[in-house]
Amino acid sequence: MKRFALIIAAIFLAFNGFAQKQPKFTVEDAKQFYRTMQGDYTVIVNDSTTAQAHFTPIWENMGNPFQWLYLEVSMNEKVILQKVLEVQPKNAKQFRVYIHDLKNPEQFAGKWGNRNYFDGFNNSIIKGGKRITFVKTSDFSYQSQWRRNKAIDCFPQGDMLHFKFVQEDERFYIKRVPKRTDRILGYQGIKELTD
Numbered sequence: 167m168k169r170f171a172l173i174i175a176a177i178f179l180a181f182n183g184f185a186q187k188q189p190k191f192t193v194e195d196a197k198q199f200y201r202t203m204q205g206d207y208t209v210i211v212n213d214s215t216t217a218q219a220h221f222t223p224i225w226e227n228m229g230n231p232f233q234w235l236y237l238e239v240s241m242n243e244k245v246i247l248q249k250v251l252e253v254q255p256k257n258a259k260q261f262r263v264y265i266h267d268l269k270n271p272e273q274f275a276g277k278w279g280n281r282n283y284f285d286g287f288n289n290s291i292i293k294g295g296k297r298i299t300f301v302k303t304s305d306f307s308y309q310s311q312w313r314r315n316k317a318i319d320c321f322p323q324g325d326m327l328h329f330k331f332v333q334e335d336e337r338f339y340i341k342r343v344p345k346r347t348d349r350i351l352g353y354q355g356i357k358e359l360t361d
Contacts, residue, residue: 195302196261200233200253202333207355209239217241219355224250224284234289238278239320245275247320250292261308262299265318266292298329306334312341 200223209217222236239247248271252264268274269291277283298315300308309330316323324345331338340353 190258190302192258193255195308196253196255197233198333199261199300199308199331200235202336203235203331203338205336206358207338208358210354210356212352215241217246220278221251222278222281224281225289226281236274236278236281236284238275245271247318248274249318250289252295256299260299260301262297264295264297267294269293300329300331307332 203221204223205221207219207221209219211217217239218241219237219239222238223234224236225234233253235251235253237247237249237251238245248268250266250268252266253261254264255261266289274283274291296316298310300310302308307330310328312326312328314324315321315327318327321327321342322345326343326345328341329338330340336357338355340355342351342353343349344351
């Protein structure tokens with residue numbers, strides 16, 4: 167019994183040591199994620215198909231406690247995805263990105279270049295609020311767990327998704343495993359340099 171108790175104590179100490187080595191997440195991390203995620207990206211899918219993604223900060227002057235981004239993705243000059251993202255701290259190790267639909271998306275298509283356009287509206291223009299939870303895995307890296315995520319409707323339901331954002335090189339990565347396969351599709355968002 168004594169030996170068993172010593173083994174349990176050793177496991178507990180090892181677990182505590184591991185937990186202390188995990189990087190802490192702070193409110194400043196959420197703000198930094200929000201600031202760094204802003205911008206224009208070229209999205210490469212398995213080294214071939216490309217799209218353009220724009221993450222535009224909105225509602226910065228409305229006294230909102232959380233951070234908001236408008237996301238618009240286009241391919242071949244056609245808008246294929248529009249969302250409003252809300253970045254919220256969850257606890258000391260996690261933050262959530264809530265993904266909202268627009269009630270009238272066509273009204274906002276192409277408005278990513280004019281962030282002030284959204285100042286004439288409030289969050290009554292959005293609906294829903296599915297979420298992706300991110301953990302901090304290093305000083306510059308945040309990632310979600312693998313799961314069947316229905317929050318982003320351009321991916322068929324039932325596909326396994328994993329998201330990663332690396333601030334250090336300002337890229338986002340998405341791994342997708344289509345339902346009933348073990349084939350991994352890789353999406354990489356490369357931030358475009360601005361003058």
